[in-house]
Amino acid sequence: MSEKTVLVIFPSVFSLNKINYLVTNISNILKIKKQLFTKIRRDGLIIIVEAKDPVLASSAINLLFGIDRIAIAKEVDNNFDTVLSTIINTSLNLLLKGEKFYVKVDGKTKNYLAKDLEVAATTNLIEKTTDLQARVGSETDHDRLLYTCITNLHAYVGIFVDKGMGGIPYNSQEERILCCIYDELSAISCLQSIKMGFDIILLVCYRSELDLLRLSKIIDKILSRIIRDKIDLQFCKISEISDLLTKITVVTHILLSVASNTKISRIALAISPIVFSSSFAEYNAKIVLKNNLIPWFPLSGIDSSILENARELGLEKYLVALENLCKSRSHAKTVPKARIQKYVNDALKNLKHISVTRGSKNVYDIIDSLKSNH
Numbered sequence: 001m002s003e004k005t006v007l008v009i010f011p012s013v014f015s016l017n018k019i020n021y022l023v024t025n026i027s028n029i030l031k032i033k034k035q036l037f038t039k040i041r042r043d044g045l046i047i048i049v050e051a052k053d054p055v056l057a058s059s060a061i062n063l064l065f066g067i068d069r070i071a072i073a074k075e076v077d078n079n080f081d082t083v084l085s086t087i088i089n090t091s092l093n094l095l096l097k098g099e100k101f102y103v104k105v106d107g108k109t110k111n112y113l114a115k116d117l118e119v120a121a122t123t124n125l126i127e128k129t130t131d132l133q134a135r136v137g138s139e140t141d142h143d144r145l146l147y148t149c150i151t152n153l154h155a156y157v158g159i160f161v162d163k164g165m166g167g168i169p170y171n172s173q174e175e176r177i178l179c180c181i182y183d184e185l186s187a188i189s190c191l192q193s194i195k196m197g198f199d200i201i202l203l204v205c206y207r208s209e210l211d212l213l214r215l216s217k218i219i220d221k222i223l224s225r226i227i228r229d230k231i232d233l234q235f236c237k238i239s240e241i242s243d244l245l246t247k248i249t250v251v252t253h254i255l256l257s258v259a260s261n262t263k264i265s266r267i268a269l270a271i272s273p274i275v276f277s278s279s280f281a282e283y284n285a286k287i288v289l290k291n292n293l294i295p296w297f298p299l300s301g302i303d304s305s306i307l308e309n310a311r312e313l314g315l316e317k318y319l320v321a322l323e324n325l326c327k328s329r330s331h332a333k334t335v336p337k338a339r340i341q342k343y344v345n346d347a348l349k350n351l352k353h354i355s356v357t358r359g360s361k362n363v364y365d366i367i368d369s370l371k372s373n374h
Helices: 019-032 054-061 080-094 114-128 184-195 209-223 244-261 278-290 305-312 316-327 337-349 362-372
Strands: 004-011 037-043 046-051 067-077 100-107 144-150 154-166 176-181 199-206 230-237 266-268 294-296 352-357
Touching: 004 019, 004 054, 004 154, 019 037, 019 046, 019 054, 046 054, 054 067, 067 080, 067 144, 080 100, 080 114, 080 144, 080 154, 100 114, 114 144, 176 184, 176 209, 176 244, 184 199, 184 209, 184 266, 199 209, 199 244, 209 230, 209 362, 230 337, 230 362, 244 266, 244 278, 244 337, 278 294, 352 362
Parallel strands: 100 144, 176 199, 176 266, 199 230, 266 294
Antiparallel strands: 004 046, 004 067, 037 046, 067 154, 144 154, 230 352
């Protein structure tokens, strides 16, 4: 076969029994992003995409959860000499002067061992890169990874390899879950719900026009992870509540009302036991359970990786606010149920439904739609 450039998608370990969902998501995201492709196929446990523009297609696909790595690679027959020649030629085009390189070959084939190919490629590169003053590194100490994956039919020689988002494919649970965004931590909770394979329904609780603008920018980062071209959102304006725990409890009650009206049985509570007390988490869980709904805690077990997730998902500018939220100390206060209910009723009176089409002007579409509904 002739050499061609393809995208190689390596499913996360938790997606290996959900590859069909991942294939569907890849097809959908490429169509949504208007990236042309001729074929999506499987080669063992990896997914191969033949796209017109591999670079742009790779960026689109890497928005998805359920992926461990994604590579732009040259696909060739898995003949030993052919693969070796392709690794050498590709590596010589990639290596810069003085770089420390490491050749890594994964996968299995019937005719030779991956380790034999690694050794042969490394030996050849040492001989051919003397002018570049390139040196051999190790798996943990290198400037450039020269990666190849072999299967029983083909070899994929990496040109560029990027880390994926992990998790499992969108909607692979085939269940809807209601999420509410009202601050940075709740946004991470929403993203964790997507990472768990749920089809999320979004509710946004804001306090002011300025707060709405801030949250809309955060929502824009989340919409790119939802594999639907048209997305329905619900918004409600809540009162200024100085006590954070009271505010979260009010949000829990609002979620109950919206979930009941939209026939959604699962509610994501943005309460991390690492940030809030276990008694507060249990208190909100009981509120949900009493209404015959199922509470989920997407942030359970997540520690400092919350900040890393925020960074990877493009929420860098909100890291300071997120760190401050995690540092804050909130003490439970007894708030009369009547006052809680008043906050909830006032918020539900201005509940609004809007639909947005994914695109570069999502923030403005959201704000304009809310203004037109006044």
